[in-house]
Each structure stands twice: as structure tokens, then as C-alpha cells.
Amino acid sequence: MAPSDTRAKIIEAAMELFWLKGYGSTSIADILSRTQLNSGSLYHFFPGKQDVLVAVLEAYRDGIGPMLLEPAWGGEPDPVERVFKLLALYRGLILQTECSYGCPIGSLALELHEADPAVRERLAQNFQAWVAAVRACFEAASDRFPPDTDFQALAEFVLTVMEGGVMQARTHRDVGYFDRNVAQLRAHIDLLTGARVPAAA
Amino acid sequence: MAPSDTRAKIIEAAMELFWLKGYGSTSIADILSRTQLNSGSLYHFFPGKQDVLVAVLEAYRDGIGPMLLEPAWGGEPDPVERVFKLLALYRGLILQTECSYGCPIGSLALELHEADPAVRERLAQNFQAWVAAVRACFEAASDRFPPDTDFQALAEFVLTVMEGGVMQARTHRDVGYFDRNVAQLRAHIDLLTGARVPAAA
DNA sequence: TTGACACTTGATTGACCGTTCAACTAAGCT
DNA sequence: AGCTTAGTTGAACGGTCAATCAAGTGTCAA
Numbered sequence A, B: 001m002a003p004s005d006t007r008a009k010i011i012e013a014a015m016e017l018f019w020l021k022g023y024g025s026t027s028i029a030d031i032l033s034r035t036q037l038n039s040g041s042l043y044h045f046f047p048g049k050q051d052v053l054v055a056v057l058e059a060y061r062d063g064i065g066p067m068l069l070e071p072a073w074g075g076e077p078d079p080v081e082r083v084f085k086l087l088a089l090y091r092g093l094i095l096q097t098e099c100s101y102g103c104p105i106g107s108l109a110l111e112l113h114e115a116d117p118a119v120r121e122r123l124a125q126n127f128q129a130w131v132a133a134v135r136a137c138f139e140a141a142s143d144r145f146p147p148d149t150d151f152q153a154l155a156e157f158v159l160t161v162m163e164g165g166v167m168q169a170r171t172h173r174d175v176g177y178f179d180r181n182v183a184q185l186r187a188h189i190d191l192l193t194g195a196r197v198p199a200a201a
Numbered sequence C: 001t002t003g004a005c006a007c008t009t010g011a012t013t014g015a016c017c018g019t020t021c022a023a024c025t026a027a028g029c030t
Numbered sequence D: 001a002g003c004t005t006a007g008t009t010g011a012a013c014g015g016t017c018a019a020t021c022a023a024g025t026g027t028c029a030a
Helices: A005-021 A028-035 A039-045 A049-073 A079-096 A104-111 A117-140 A151-172 A176-193 B005-021 B028-035 B039-045 B049-073 B079-096 B104-111 B117-140 B151-172 B176-193
Strands: none
Touching: A005 A028, A005 A039, A005 A049, A005 A104, A028 A039, A049 A079, A049 A104, A049 A117, A079 A117, A079 A151, A079 A176, A104 A117, A104 A151, A104 B104, A104 B151, A117 A151, A117 B151, A151 A176, A151 B104, A151 B117, A151 B151, A151 B176, A176 B151, A176 B176, B005 B028, B005 B039, B005 B049, B005 B104, B028 B039, B049 B079, B049 B104, B049 B117, B079 B117, B079 B151, B079 B176, B104 B117, B104 B151, B117 B151, B151 B176
């Protein structure tokens, strides 16, 4: 094994466990048994459990582009449609998990009530990176929107719709809640753009 | 002390502690020290910790009307403005807590990933009651909306905006995130109603 | 060959967890 | 008075937790 795959293995395992069970309910022993490591190895690379969380949040942040946006967008050329392709990806995750999907960042953001500044900062960075990508989509289609449109606020709104839709779909175990939220967002954006056809007059 | 204030005291204390620290991070010992009770008393009324949670969720559900909606609405007569009065109430809570407010139901919904059916059912009931109240507001002003409006979906969308706005405001420690989300919702509803004046032509 | 260093081993620690239970108190009934 | 029962007491239990650390192993460069 290459030197210090260990660190990467820990992060990978912790990423999945934090997503599945949350931070508080994931024990160090859980991470160790999944990685086949001993506690000493983990504590050689991380001062404590919270530092594993910080590393996981940094991995999510750095993976937003290659792991989330590119698979979501595929070949979609239209920037506004890319936003809905991204939401469609989340819909797929909801279906794959039989409506128990929870956004890893959103779940951690709500779980960590009195979060350490280092943790909260990384959570905010994740949201910021996601919102920035969506905002860039809208700005690439800025000619379709009213001239005074606040694209930052609109992108934050998309994040809200995703998080709220995911939360309700899981609580009710029904993807329809997600779909109706996305439909409302679609209606809102159609009203804003006057449903101008993407590449036509 | 009246007979079995005890039960109510436990629920009251657990309500606040679950909100402040979450369910998993609140220990039975926390509840006992706050109520000045001994463990035997708690276990006389509740089979276990989860049953305290169920009772708390039922208390929230039954308190939505008198504890949340009535204070929020005050004398506001216009049904659509009542929805925004409700959102304004949440804004006040965010400010009171220095942007660390989290919706108790939303937080529990995200924390309890693999929740017992009894718990998930109560969480869903809370969302349903909240959404039903908002839907009733919109339906009371149905003449302002397009005839094919899906008021249930619109009310679910309001819940999404609240939860998403609260989540982002807390993560960034900035109420502006909540405000911008509400502003987007306001714009959406204005577009739907054509901004028809409430009690005029 | 030697020594330095990176990494691993895994038993152990002490704190805290939810829960149990036998003993006790107090009030109401007959 | 005696009996019943709701409610309380608080020590104790077995389990799990994050974290520790002294003793190792393997791998380099000098």
C-alpha cells in the first residue's frame, strides 16, 4: 500500500458513515472497523474525531465540481437547465435510497448545533461553493432575466429548494414533496424569464 | 405539587433541551438535572428516552396553533400577509438567538436518519399541521391566485423556504440569508397574484 | 550496521450513556 | 387499623464512547 493511503481511507470511510448515520452517531470504532485499522493509526493522522470531520468537509468541498456538478450536467449546454439537471441528480439519490436520502452537508449543518468555528466555517464553504456554481449558471443566462435580478439570492434560493425538498421527501418518505418544490421553483424562474426560449428570440 | 406535574415538567425540559442540543446529545441526566428529578420518576412515566421524544413531538404538534400561529398572526387580517407574519416570527427567533436558531422539527427530522416509525410519523404530523395552516391562508385568498393554483404545493414551498432560510442563516451566522429567501418567496407570490391588492380591485 | 523516523498495534482508561430495581413515602380506601 | 397503589429515591449495572500510550514494525539514509 502506498504511504498514507491510510489518511485517505479514513476520510473516505468517515464520509460515508457521517452521511449514513450522522456525526454524533458514528463512533471511531465504526470508522476503524470499516477501514480495518487500529485506533492508533487514526490518531496518528488526526488529533481527534472532530478533525476527521473537518477533513471530510474539505473533501466534500473539493469534490463538488468533479463529483457532483460534472456528473449532473453531463452534456447539458443550457445554463438554466443545468440547474435543474443538478436538482434531478438529487432526485435520483432520493429514489436510490428509497426516500431516506439526506444531503450530507445539510444534515451536518443541522446536527452540529454548537459547532466549533472550524467546523461551521467548512460547512459554510460547502454551501458557498454550491451556491457559486448555481449562480454562475444563472449569470451565464443573465440576458433572460430582468436586469435588476439578484443572482446570488436566486442561487441561495435554489439551495433552499433542494434542502427543503430533500428534508420533506425524507420525512414523508415520498419523492413527490421534492418534485412539487422543484416544480414551484421552475414556475418561479419561468415567471422571471418570461419563459424566454433559451437559444431563440 | 399537583399530581403528575412531573410528566409535564419532563416534556417541557426535554422540549428545550432537544431544541438546544438535539436528541442524541441530550442525556437523560440532562433532563433529570434540569427538572430536579430522579431517574426512577422519569422511567415511571416513560418506558424510555424515545418515548420522551414522542411526547415532545406531540406537544409541538398540539402547540402549533396556540403557541406559534396565534402569536405570529396577532391581529393581521389578510391571509397572505399572515404567511409572511409567520415567517417574520421565525426571523425574530433567529435574531434572538444570534443566528443560531434551528427549527426544532427540522433539526430533529434531519438528525433522526433511521427513525423509528413512531418518531417519523410525529415529525410528519408536525410538518403537515404547519403546511395545512399555511395552505388555509392561501385558500382564503384563492381569488387572488390563478384558478389552477396548487395550494398544497405552495404551502409546502413556504415550509421549504422557512427551513432552508433558517438553515443557511445559522450556518453563515447571518440573517440576510433568511431575508433573501423570504424576499424570493415574496417575489414569487407577487408574480402569481399579479400583485392584486388584497381588499381592492 | 546503525540510528532516526514514520507508522502501526491493541489493550487500557475514565467518563458517560440509557436503563433497572429494590426499597421507600404518602395518600386514599375499607 | 390494614391494604393498595401511585409516585419517588438513588445506587448500581453493563455497555459504549473518544482518546491514550508504551511497545512494536518497517523503511529509509548515513
